[in-house]
Amino acid sequence: MRDPIIRFDHVRLRFGEETIFQDLSLSIGQGEFVCILGPSGCGKSTALRLMGDLLRPDGGSIAVEGRDPRETWDRLAFVFQSPRLAPWRTALDNVLLGMELRDARIDREQMRKRAVEALDLVGLAKDIGKYPRMLSGGEKQRVALARALAVEPHIILMDEPLSALDPNTRQRLRTEIVSIWRKTGKTIVFVTHDVEEALVLADRILLLSNKPTRVIETIMLDMPRPRSLDADACLTHRRQELMALFANLEPERAHA
Amino acid sequence: MPSLSLTAKRKLYANLFVLAMLGAWALASLRLPGYVLPTPWTVLRQTIDFVTTGKLAVQIFASIFHVAAALMIGFLAGTAIAVTGYYLKVTQVLIGRIAAFLNSFSSIGWALLAILWFGLNDLSVIFVIAIIILPIFIINMQAALDQVDRELIEMAQSYSRRWWRGFRLIVLPSLYPFMLASLRLAFGIAWKVALTAELFGGNSGFGFVINLAHQSINTPQIFVVIAIMIVISYVTDHLIFAPLQRHLTRHYADV
Numbered sequence: 001m002r003d004p005i006i007r008f009d010h011v012r013l014r015f016g017e018e019t020i021f022q023d024l025s026l027s028i029g030q031g032e033f034v035c036i037l038g039p040s041g042c043g044k045s046t047a048l049r050l051m052g053d054l055l056r057p058d059g060g061s062i063a064v065e066g067r068d069p070r071e072t073w074d075r076l077a078f079v080f081q082s083p084r085l086a087p088w089r090t091a092l093d094n095v096l097l098g099m100e101l102r103d104a105r106i107d108r109e110q111m112r113k114r115a116v117e118a119l120d121l122v123g124l125a126k127d128i129g130k131y132p133r134m135l136s137g138g139e140k141q142r143v144a145l146a147r148a149l150a151v152e153p154h155i156i157l158m159d160e161p162l163s164a165l166d167p168n169t170r171q172r173l174r175t176e177i178v179s180i181w182r183k184t185g186k187t188i189v190f191v192t193h194d195v196e197e198a199l200v201l202a203d204r205i206l207l208l209s210n211k212p213t214r215v216i217e218t219i220m221l222d223m224p225r226p227r228s229l230d231a232d233a234c235l236t237h238r239r240q241e242l243m244a245l246f247a248n249l250e251p252e253r254a255h256a
Numbered sequence: 257m258p259s260l261s262l263t264a265k266r267k268l269y270a271n272l273f274v275l276a277m278l279g280a281w282a283l284a285s286l287r288l289p290g291y292v293l294p295t296p297w298t299v300l301r302q303t304i305d306f307v308t309t310g311k312l313a314v315q316i317f318a319s320i321f322h323v324a325a326a327l328m329i330g331f332l333a334g335t336a337i338a339v340t341g342y343y344l345k346v347t348q349v350l351i352g353r354i355a356a357f358l359n360s361f362s363s364i365g366w367a368l369l370a371i372l373w374f375g376l377n378d379l380s381v382i383f384v385i386a387i388i389i390l391p392i393f394i395i396n397m398q399a400a401l402d403q404v405d406r407e408l409i410e411m412a413q414s415y416s417r418r419w420w421r422g423f424r425l426i427v428l429p430s431l432y433p434f435m436l437a438s439l440r441l442a443f444g445i446a447w448k449v450a451l452t453a454e455l456f457g458g459n460s461g462f463g464f465v466i467n468l469a470h471q472s473i474n475t476p477q478i479f480v481v482i483a484i485m486i487v488i489s490y491v492t493d494h495l496i497f498a499p500l501q502r503h504l505t506r507h508y509a510d511v
Contacts, residue, residue, distance in 0.1 A: 052414055073417065084411040088429055088508045100425055101415035151415065 005030045005065055005155060005187050006051055012059030013046065020046055022212035024060070028189060033181055035198035036191045037242070038208030039249040044191040047208075048157045051189065052076050065154065074102060077148035081160045083140035085132040091143045092128040095119060098147040118146035121180060138169035149180070155187040162197065174200055178225050195242045199235055200227050207242070210249055217245060294476040303480045316484065318460035322378065322453070323446045326385030330446075331439060333386070334393020335431075342401045342427075343419065351394065358391040363449045367456035376459050384453035389442040396441070400434030401427070433504045440497040447489055 004027040011024040020043045028034050038044050049055040050062055053069035064072040077098070085094045095115040099106060119128050122142040132140055141161055148156050158177075162170045178201060181188050192198050198205045199221065207217040219238065229235050260268065278296060285295040306312035341351040366387055370380035404427055412422035454463025462481045469477035 054410065054414060073414075076414075078411070078414040080407065080411065082407060084405075084407050086408065086426065086429070097425060098415050101412055101421050104421070 003030045004028060005032075006189070007063045008047075008050075008060065009062075010060035011050065011057045011062060013043075013050070013055070013057050019212045021057070021060075022214070024214055026206055026215050028187065031185055031187055033178070033188045033201060033203045034190065035202035035205045036189065036208060037195065037198045037205050038193065038213070039210055039246070040193055042208050042210055042249075043213045044193070044208060045159050047213075048078070048159050048189065048191055051155075052078060052157055074151075075154040077151050077153035077156055079141075079144050079148050079156060079158045079161045081163055083132070083137075083144040085140055085143055085147075087132050090129050090131055091119060091124060091135065091139075091146075092116070094132070094143050095147045095150050098151050102151050114150050114152075115146070118150040119143070121149060121183070122146045123176065136169075137165050138173060141165065141173065145177070145180070149184070153186065155189065158188060158190045160191055160193070163192070163194070170197075175226055177201070195239060195246060196229055199229060199239055199242070200225075205242075207245060291473050291475045294479055298476050299479040299483060302476050303483055306477075306480055307484070312465065312480070312484070315461055315465050316488075318378075318458075318464075319450055319454065319462045320488070322381045322385060322458075322461055323443070323450050325382045326389065326446055326450075327439065327442060329382070329386040330389040330393055330442060331435070334390050334438075335397050335435070337394050338397030338401060339423075339427075341398060343423075351398075355391045355394045355398075358387060358394075363388050363452045364456065367453050370453075371457045374457075376457055378458070378460065380457035381450065381453040381461065381463075384457060385446050385449045388449045389446055392442045392445065393438055396434060396438035397431065400431050400438075403434070404430045429508055432508045433501065436497065436501045436504050440493065440501060443492065443497065444489065447485065451485075 006026075006028040008024050008026045011021050013019075013021040013024075024047070036044050036047060046055065050057055051064060051069060053073040062069055065075060086097060089097060092112075092115055095118055096111055099111050099115065116125070116128065119125055122145050124139060124142050124146065127135065127139065132143070135143065144161070162173055165173065174197065177188070177190075190198075190201060192201075202221055204221065205217075205219040206215050207219065208214070209216045219242070221235075221238070223232055223235060227235060229239060281293070282296050285293045290298070307316075337351055337354070341348045363384055366384045367380070370383050374380040374383060408426050408430070409422065412426045416422060450461065451463045451466065454461035455467050456463075458464050462485060466478055466481050469475070469481070
């Protein structure tokens with residue numbers, strides 16, 4: 001594996017009486033596209049929050065680029081399940097918002113240039129003046145992605161960013177996320193509960209268990225992209241394997 | 257009758273009602289002595305007279321000054337107190353008690369106290385208005401802060417560790433529509449409190465004029481003050497507050 005950029009060692013976390021992580025260890029390589037896959041409520045999003053220092057663990061250690069997350073929070077950027085755009089700002093101003101929040105010292109012209117580039121990269125060059133209410137769900141999520149890209153993070157943490165979108169938009173955005181990842185070389189940690197999504201996107205899948213959560217399976221995927229589940233026998237096989245594992249974790253979903 | 261739109265019909269009824277009331281006033285005033293009910297034309301003539309000769313203009317500006325100054329002070333103090341409670345949760349109970357205390361005391365009580373503390377002057381009047389509208393701002397701004405989108409706040413936290421930036425770029429803009437709504441509400445109340453405050457503790461303004469008119473049994477002058485107050489209040493609300501609030505709500509609230 002490549003140099004680890006994120007590392008969890010025996011991480012422990014409790015919310016009141018409930019143990020979320022008893023002994024969670026994992027590592028993510030520099031430039032890797034990792035999908036964290038698991039049943040709903042298993043603490044996938046919580047793991048991202050720990051990486052981004054929005055939460056502190058109760059025990060064990062977390063290192064991002066070899067340092068404590070408290071020192072490295074500004075190397076990461078989040079893309080959440082909902083776009084979380086400010087309704088009073090245009091697409092361009094929403095991308096600028098991320099930069100304004102993070103670092104007020106950058107020159108205004110420079111910021112604008114970077115924001116326009118990021119919007120161009122996500123395919124919204126023509127819509128920079130539109131307000132969120134004038135954008136579709138997929139377009140809003142693209143703005144959120146541009147906002148993350150514009151702060152030039154080393155790592156992008158994506159928390160089920162496509163789960164609220166319609167199937168067609170989801171398909172298209174998957175492809176685009178992969179191509180942006182290729183172009184920028186950033187490390188992406190992508191949380192999902194969708195087995196197929198993980199198979200299409202990831203270099204490596206970390207399958208999480210129910211609570212108290214641990215990694216029960218690591219799946220390496222070295223097939224070329226773009227991937228199609230129907231065309232690739234190897235992927236179909238992986239999918240059956242994962243579905244079987246998933247069935248034990250979350251019976252209703254696997255049969256659905 | 258040609259068909260009218262629903263809005264036009266409603267307006268017509270409202271206007272007819274106002275005309276009917278004016279007519280009733282005119283009829284009644286013909287039968288009653290002038291110190292009980294002056295005629296509409298006396299009031300109109302005196303209003304024009306007062307405004308054009310500048311006799312009352314000074315007093316109008318005094319009242320506007322009192323209300324504007326108190327609104328500014330009440331708004332800034334109330335918002336600051338609510339924001340303190342938002343960021344320093346330990347102060348929340350204390351602030352709740354302050355608001356409840358302020359809410360329970362009447363303007364006349366404050367006016368009498370203000371005379372003893374500050375004397376008969378502008379400061380007393382502004383103090384009374386400000387302290388009466390202060391809880392409106394505290395309570396409304398607290399409610400507004402509770403409404404700020406938590407997901408946006410968390411987004412801001414993920415991009416910045418400086419609370420000030422999150423406040424300036426996310427929290428404050430989310431409050432704009434609520435700020436205007438509470439200013440509008442407080443403005444209406446401030447006008448009414450101003451009259452009481454000036455009557456008891458002032459040496460200028462509408463309340464002061466009414467007090468003088470009352471002492472000299474000059475009933476038309478009281479009517480003149482009422483008429484002017486209605487006009488100012490209506491014009492401010494319709495020409496300033498209402499359009500501004502429509503704009504802010506459309507722009508800053510997620511609709």
